[in-house]
Amino acid sequence: xxxxxxxxxxxxxxxxxxxxxxxxxxxxxxxxxxxxxxxxxxxxxxxxxxxxxxxxxxxxxxxxxxxxxxxxxxxxxxxxxxxxxxxxxxxxxxxxxxxxxxxxxxxxxxxxxxxxxxxxxxxxxxxxxxxxxxxxxxxxxxxxxxxxxxxxxxxxxxxxxxxxxxxxxxxxxxxxxxxxxxxxxxxxxxxxxxxxxxxxxxxxxxxxxxxxxxx
DNA sequence: ACCCAGGTGGCCC
DNA sequence: GGGCCACATGGG
Numbered sequence: 233x234x235x236x237x238x239x240x241x242x243x244x245x246x247x248x249x250x251x252x253x254x255x256x257x258x259x260x261x262x263x264x265x266x267x268x269x270x271x272x273x274x275x276x277x278x279x280x281x282x283x284x285x286x287x288x289x290x291x292x293x294x295x296x297x298x299x300x301x302x303x304x305x306x307x308x309x310x311x312x313x314x315x316x317x318x319x320x321x322x323x324x325x326x327x328x329x330x331x332x333x334x335x336x337x338x339x340x341x342x343x344x345x346x347x348x349x350x351x352x353x354x355x356x357x358x359x360x361x362x363x364x365x366x367x368x369x370x371x372x373x374x375x376x377x378x379x380x381x382x383x384x385x386x387x388x389x390x391x392x393x394x395x396x397x398x399x400x401x402x403x404x405x406x407x408x409x410x411x412x413x414x415x416x417x418x419x420x421x422x423x424x425x426x427x428x429x430x431x432x433x434x435x436x437x438x439x440x441x442x443x444x445x446x447x
Numbered sequence: 448a449c450c451c452a453g454g455t456g457g458c459c460c
Numbered sequence: 461g462g463g464c465c466a467c468a469t470g471g472g
Contacts, residue, residue, distance in 0.1 A: 290454040296470060297453090331469040335455085376455050396453045413461085440453065 242407050246424035249406060250431070253438035260437035265294050269386045270433045276354045279387040280312050283347070286382040287339045287374065288330040300330035312344035312354070339374030346372055362390045377414045385436070391429040393421040394436045398443040405446075 237245065260266040269282060284304070288297045303326040304310045309318055324337040346368070347354055357365065362384065369380040377395070384390040395417045403417055404410070425431055 286453090289452095291452060291467085292454090293452050293470075299470090329469065331452085332454090332467050333469080335467060339455090374455065378454065382453080394453085398453065436453095 237407055242420065243424040245407055246421060250425070250435050250438070253435070253442055257438055257441050260434050260441065264441070265298075266437035266441065270437050272389065272430065272433075274387070277311070279354055280347075281310055282387040283312065283343060283383055284310060284315075284340060286379050286386070287336055287343065288327060289382075290332070290336070290379065292331050296329045296331065300327040303327070303329070312347050315340050316344040316348055335374065339372075342372050342374060357388055362392065365390070366392065377418075381418075385429060385432055389429045389433075391422075391427050391432055393418050393425070393432050395421075396436075396440070398440045399436065401443050402439045405443075 261270040261272075268278075269285075271278065274282070281301070285297055285301060288300050301310065304323075307322075307326060309315060309323070309326065315323060320337050320341060323340060324333050327333050327336055327340075330336060347357070350368075351357055351360070360368070365388070366380055366384060369375050369383060370377070375383075381392045381394045384392045385394055395414050399417060399421075400412050403412060403420070421432075421435070425435070
C-alpha cells in the first residue's frame with residue numbers, strides 16, 4: 233500500500249502537512265464555505281443544515297448546493313421535520329439546482345425519517361455511540377462512507393476522519409501512489425493524528441481548500 | 448458540443 | 461475486491 237514512505241514517516245508527514253496548510257490558508261473556521269461546517273458548537277438547526285447539505289453536495293459543486301439550500305430556506309424547509317411533512321415533489325423542485333434531485337429528495341426523506349422518527353429527534357443522537365451511529369447511517373439508502381462521516385464529524389462532532397476525492401488526491405500528491413480504499417485512507421489519518429474532532433474538521437476543510445487551489 | 452463536479456448503489460466478474 | 465453505469469443540473 234505505502235509506496236514511498238514508512239508508516240512512521242507518513243505519520244510525521246501528515247502532522248507536518250497540517251501545520252503547513254494551517255499556515256498557508258489560516259483557520260477554516262474563520263471564513264468561506266467551510267466556516268459554517270467547522271463552526272462549533274452548532275445549534276440543533278445548524279446540525280440539520282449540515283445533514284441536509286451532506287446529501288446535496290454528493291457529486292455536486294458547492295455553489296449549486298448553496299442555491300438549493302437557499303431555496304429550501306426561502307420556503308422554510310431547512311429542517312428535517314419539515315422535510316418529512318412536505319411532499320417529495322416540492323422538495324425535488326426546490327433542490328433541482330443541486331442535481332440528481334429525485335434521488336436526493338428520497339435520500340433527504342430517508343435521513344429525516346431516521347433522525348426524527350427512529351432516533352426521536354436530533355437531540356437524542358448524543359445517546360448513540362459513534363460506531364453504532366455510523367453503522368445505522370450506512371444502512372440508510374443513499375448514505376455511504378463519506379456522507380456518513382460528514383454527518384458524524386461536522387454535525388455531531390464525532391472524531392472520524394472524512395475521506396473524499398480531495399483527500400485521495402492530497403494523499404497521492406504528498407505520500408502515496410495508489411491503492412486507496414476508504415478505510416485504509418481513513419485509518420492512515422486517524423492513526424497519525426490526535427483523536428480530536430476539531431483537528432479532523434479543520435484538516436479535512438484545509439485539504440479541500442488546498443486541493444481546489446491546486447487545480 | 449463536450450466535460451466535469453465533496454457520491455452512491457446496483458450489477459457484473 | 462474492483463470496473464462500469466445511471467443519476468441531473470449548472471458552469472467552464
